[in-house]
Each structure stands twice: as C-alpha cells, then as structure tokens.
Amino acid sequence: MCRVLRSYFLIFGCMLMAFGWCVPRAQADSLVEMTVGKSKESYQGRVEGQNQKFCWLMGQDGILHQVPLKEVTNFRRVSPQFKCLSTLQMKSNLYREFGRDYEIATSAHYVTVAPPGRASTYAKMFDLVYRQFFNYFKIRGMNLEQPEFTMVSIVFPDEKSFVEYCKRDGVRYSQGLRGYYQPRTNRVALFIPDDRLSFKTSANSRPAPDLSQQLLGTGSDFPTTTSFQQPNYYANLVAVDDELRNTIIHEGTHQVAFNMNLHSRLGDNPRWIVEGLATVFESPGVRNSSRVTSDKLNSERFLWFKDYAESRRPDQSLPQFIVSDDLFQSSSLDAYSEAWALSFYLLETRPRQYVDYLKRVSTRSNGRLYTPDERLTDFQEVIHHSLPKVEMDYLRFHAKLKR
Numbered sequence: 260m261c262r263v264l265r266s267y268f269l270i271f272g273c274m275l276m277a278f279g280w281c282v283p284r285a286q287a288d289s290l291v292e293m294t295v296g297k298s299k300e301s302y303q304g305r306v307e308g309q310n311q312k313f314c315w316l317m318g319q320d321g322i323l324h325q326v327p328l329k330e331v332t333n334f335r336r337v338s339p340q341f342k343c344l345s346t347l348q349m350k351s352n353l354y355r356e357f358g359r360d361y362e363i364a365t366s367a368h369y370v371t372v373a374p375p376g377r378a379s380t381y382a383k384m385f386d387l388v389y390r391q392f393f394n395y396f397k398i399r400g401m402n403l404e405q406p407e408f409t410m411v412s413i414v415f416p417d418e419k420s421f422v423e424y425c426k427r428d429g430v431r432y433s434q435g436l437r438g439y440y441q442p443r444t445n446r447v448a449l450f451i452p453d454d455r456l457s458f459k460t461s462a463n464s465r466p467a468p469d470l471s472q473q474l475l476g477t478g479s480d481f482p483t484t485t486s487f488q489q490p491n492y493y494a495n496l497v498a499v500d501d502e503l504r505n506t507i508i509h510e511g512t513h514q515v516a517f518n519m520n521l522h523s524r525l526g527d528n529p530r531w532i533v534e535g536l537a538t539v540f541e542s543p544g545v546r547n548s549s550r551v552t553s554d555k556l557n558s559e560r561f562l563w564f565k566d567y568a569e570s571r572r573p574d575q576s577l578p579q580f581i582v583s584d585d586l587f588q589s590s591s592l593d594a595y596s597e598a599w600a601l602s603f604y605l606l607e608t609r610p611r612q613y614v615d616y617l618k619r620v621s622t623r624s625n626g627r628l629y630t631p632d633e634r635l636t637d638f639q640e641v642i643h644h645s646l647p648k649v650e651m652d653y654l655r656f657h658a659k660l661k662r
Contacts, residue, residue, distance in 0.1 A: 290341045291316070293326050294333035302326055305341040308525050308626035315525055315626065319344045320352060321408030321445040323524060346370060346409045353411070368406055373414040381507075385412050385447070388511035391546040393519075398548060401614050406518035411446045412511070421450035438506040440513035442524040447510045451503055505541065512537040521614070523621040527629040530584045532620060534595055535602030552607065553661065560599035561660065567593045568600075568654060577601075577650040581638050582631035604653045605642065616641040 292303045293316065302324040304316030309328070316324045319342065344352070349370045350363050357363075357372050364371050364378035368389050371382035389410075396403050415421040425432040428441060428448065438449025513522075516536055522528050539545055544554030571593075573579075580586060580601070586594040605613040619637050623629060635646075643649045 288339075288341050289336050290319070290338040292333075292335050292337050293331050295326060296330045296332065299332070303337060310626065317341075320349060321411075323443050323445075325443075343408050349409050349411065357413075365409075369410050369412055371412045371414065374416040377414065381412065381414050384507050385410070385511050385514075388508055388540075388546075389515050392512060392515045392540060395540075395545065395548055396610075396614065399610050401611065403519040403521070403614075406515075408445060408518070410514055410518060411444075412514075413446060413448045415448070415450035417452060418450055421448065424448055438510045440510045440517070442517055442522075445514070445518070445524065447507075447514050449506050449510060508541055508546075509537050512540040520621055521617040523626075525626040526621060526623075527627065529581070529620065529629070529634060530587050531580060531594070531598040531601065532617065534587075535598035536617075538595060538599040539602050539606060555603070555607075556660065557599055557603070560596045561657075563592060564596035564600040564657065567596055568657065572597075575647065575650065577653070578635060578646050581646075582634045600657055601653060604656050608652075608656065609642065612642055 288305065290303060291306060292301055293314070294301045302316050302318070304318040304324060307315040307317040307323065309315065312328060314326045314328055314331075316326060318324060321343070346365050350365060353363050353370060353372055360375075361372050362375045362378040364373070364382040366382040366386040369382050369385045371378050371385060373381050393403060413424070415424065422432050425436075425448070428444065428446075430439060430441065438447065440447050513533065516522050516533070517524055521536070522533055538557055538560050541560075542555050542557045543549075544551065544556070549555055580594075580597060584594075586597070602613075605616075616637065619641055620629070620634075623633060623637060639646065
C-alpha cells in the first residue's frame with residue numbers, strides 16, 4: 260500500500276488485517292476518492308471493504324468499484340458524509356449512458372431503461388416484485404431493510420443490444436441467456452424481443468394496457484432452466500416462451516434480496532441460498548401469500564426434486580450441499596431443485612430462523628472467502644445443531660407434499 264493511502268487510512272482510523280477490515284462507523288460514511296495508476300483514473304465512493312490487495316468503494320449510484328491498492332497513487336476525502344444519488348440524478352446519468360433511443364421511467368424503488376413506450380410498464384413490474392417480496396416477510400412480522408439505492412433495471416429490445424451490454428458488463432453470454440442480476444453494478448439486465456408484447460399505439464387506438472399485474476400477479480408457473488454462469492452475477496436461461504414473466508421475477512428477486520441485505524454484494528454467497536430464495540419466489544402462491552401449501556410450490560422444481568430424492572440423491576448429503584457449490588457444477592438442475600426444496604422447507608417451517616440465517620451469512624461472507632467450516636457452523640447455530648435431524652424432517656416434509 261502506498262504511503263499516502265496508508266497515512267490517510269490511519270487518520271480515518273482504519274485497522275487493516277490480513278483478510279478483513281474494520282472502519283469506525285463515523286469514518287465509514289465518508290465520501291472518498293482514489294486515483295489509480297498512470298491513467299490517473301479516479302473512483303469516488305464509500306469504503307465498503309478491503310483486504311491486502313483490494314479496496315471496494317461503493318459509488319453514489321450504487322455501483323461497486325474494486326480498486327487495486329498497489330496501483331493507488333492518491334487518496335483524499337471528498338466529503339465527511341456519503342450521500343446516494345437521487346432518483347432524478349440516476350435518471351439523468353442513465354440518459355447519458357443509453358441515449359435518447361431509450362425511454363427511462365421511475366417507480367417507487369426503480370429507474371427502468373427500456374425502448375420507447377415500454378419503460379413505465381416494466382418499472383411497475385419490477386416494483387410489484389419488490390412489494391410482493393417485502394409484504395411476504397412483513398405479514399410474518401419481519402421488517403426487512405429498505406434498499407439504500409434506487410435500483411436499476413434495463414430492458415433491451417433485441418438480443419444484439421443485450422449481448423453488447425453483456426460484453427461491457429463483463430458477463431459471459433451464452434445462447435439462451437435472457438437476463439441476469441449483477442451484484443457489482445446492482446443492475447438487472449434482460450431483453451424482451453419486439454414481438455413479445457404489443458405496446459404500439461396509433462392515433463385511433465387505445466393506450467397500451469398496464470400488463471404488470473396480470474403478468475406477475477397471477478398465473479401458473481412456467482418451466483424455466485436456470486444456470487449460474489459466473490460467481491459474480493446471477494443469470495436466468497429460459498427454454499420456453501414465457502421469459503418475460505419468469506426472468507423479471509427471478510432476477511428481480513435476486514436484486515431485491517441483495518438490496519435488503521439478505522445477501523452480500525461483496526460476499527462469497529453460497530449458491531443454494533441465493534438461487535433457492537429466487538426459485539421459491541417464482542411461485543405466484545408465495546408472492547401472493549397464499550395459505551395453501553400446494554399453491555406455493557414451484558411446480559418444476561418440486562417435480563424435479565421429487566425425482567432426484569427418490570432416484571439419485573445420496574444419503575446424508577445435506578452437509579455437503581450446505582458447505583459446497585459443487586453440485587451446481589456437476590448437475591445444475593439437481594442443485595437448483597434442492598436449493599428450492601431446502602429454502603422452501605425453511606421458509607415454511609422456521610421463517611424467522613431462516614431470515615436470521617440469511618442475515619448472518621451476508622455479514623460473515625462479506626469481502627472474503629466463506630469457508631466450508633463456517634458455512635456448517637452458521638447453519639447449525641441458527642437453524643439446528645443436528646443436520647441428520649434437519650435432513651430427515653426436510654425429506655419427510657417434501658415426501659408428504661402433493662401437487
């Protein structure tokens with residue numbers, strides 16, 4: 260670390276450790292600026308975390324910047340108080356980024372970029388995902404944290420535009436990818452082809468309908484194939500023609516959960532936790548807080564898990580599933596089905612413990628490797644000390660369910 264940076268951190272009271280960091284709360288709220296390398300590129304934000312190699316700055320727009328400490332040439336405090344950009348400022352920045360070929364609309368918690376005539380409808384869709392997620396926990400007596408930043412969703416009109424954005428965003432595109440949530444930028448990006456919905460109007464036609472409620476509020480589950488592409492973003496690959504509803508719900512749930520601090524944007528998040536929660540909320544019965552258990556099942560995940568549990572799931576494999584993401588690499592559909600099944604079981608049988616567990620994981624894995632031993636310990640301390648008992652109860656719970 261350069262001398263200038265070290266001296267400023269000492270002034271601010273930072274205590275550096277090998278794999279962690281500690282900043283007094285009053286100083287952590289400062290807006291600072293780091294200049295990097297010969298290019299003298301500057302980054303402004305709040306110090307969100309650091310280790311021996313990197314410092315993470317949270318920008319005022321909610322974008323995380325990973326700054327290599329060896330390349331820092333200057334450091335200064337811009338303001339004693341960090342302030343998020345307003346929704347109007349976010350909107351203005353997005354206009355500069357995407358140009359006038361796109362329309363930008365705002366809702367209670369979102370700024371949405373979309374082709375002309377569509378942005379308002381999509382913004383309402385994302386906002387509905389947020390409200391249903393928040394209300395699910397509120398009626399169970401658990402008030403989650405409100406998002407600190409206005410959330411950004413981007414809807415492209417064609418695959419070409421989406422692929423180009425993926426490249427700029429550092430996301431590996433593969434055939435069938437329809438959308439993803441990127442924790443680094445805190446954005447959802449997806450594409451809906453022009454012929455998916457009829458938004459066009461003429462002088463003699465009625466206004467385009469508000470489709471947000473009917474698309475997200477009701478209807479049966481549609482099959483999806485979900486795949487985690489890289490450890491720094493969460494993607495949805497869709498095999499059928501219902502990508503609009505499924506992708507918005509799945510990726511929107513990721514975004515809301517990360518912004519309510521149920522997952523860590525800096526963390527080594529276990530995949531089963533992140534994908535399990537999103538697949539649970541794909542079901543309309545969950546989002547509408549139905550009291551009928553069968554209504555809350557994610558049909559595809561439920562049927563797949565039933566087959567997996569009966570035919571090829573190893574005995575006493577729950578500990579391995581909790582401490583490792585290996586199953587997502589070797590058999591992704593089995594992994595997603597078990598992630599849904601375990602998450603659904605915990606939400607149905609011990610929701611308060613489940614939320615406490617998510618919050619603990621989000622802090623424990625913040626900015627460093629979340630070790631297998633820590634994963635196991637946290638699950639046992641918050642959920643139950645006996646994994647054999649949890650596994651037995653969990654499998655019996657699903658064996659009794661009927662669709």
